[in-house]
Amino acid sequence: xxxxxxxxxxxxxxxxxxxxxxxxxxxxxxxxxxxxxxxxxxxxxxxxxxxxxxxxxxxxxxxxxxxxxxxxxxxxxxxxxxxxxxxxxxxxxxxxxxxxxxxxxxxxxxxxxxxxxxxxxxxxxxxxxxxxxxxxxxxxxx
Numbered sequence: 001x002x003x004x005x006x007x008x009x010x011x012x013x014x015x016x017x018x019x020x021x022x023x024x025x026x027x028x029x030x031x032x033x034x035x036x037x038x039x040x041x042x043x044x045x046x047x048x049x050x051x052x053x054x055x056x057x058x059x060x061x062x063x064x065x066x067x068x069x070x071x072x073x074x075x076x077x078x079x080x081x082x083x084x085x086x087x088x089x090x091x092x093x094x095x096x097x098x099x100x101x102x103x104x105x106x107x108x109x110x111x112x113x114x115x116x117x118x119x120x121x122x123x124x125x126x127x128x129x130x131x132x133x134x135x136x137x138x139x140x141x142x
Contacts, residue, residue, distance in 0.1 A: 031037060060070050069077070 060072075063070050
């Protein structure tokens with residue numbers, strides 16, 4: 001039997017793509033390096049900017065005719081609301097009672113409220129601790 005030469009399709013495809021990229025790159029560099037290309041690109045950008053401005057003016061005119069706010073109007077209103085909100089916050093801060101403006105400084109509260117016990121009749125009575133019991137850490141002596 002005769003052996004057929006094996007063709008590496010992947011390598012052939014890679015070589016074809018590489019060659020195509022080189023040719024296209026050379027053509028693009030040659031084409032984009034001309035003065036006429038530069039002028040035509042500048043003209044295209046100018047035309048695009050003019051079209052955007054014309055569209056913006058057209059939309060603004062139509063919104064005004066329908067008595068609707070434009071984007072710029074909405075932005076101005078938003079900025080005005082933001083300024084009013086800041087002023088209101090300063091006024092509220094100035095008018096707030098002093099105890100809410102600054103938190104109390106000092107040691108934490110350690111005194112406990114009196115202990116309440118329920119009597120047989122359902123009424124709540126204050127239970128007083130003995131001075132000796134307080135000195136012993138709240139324990140009563142027997």
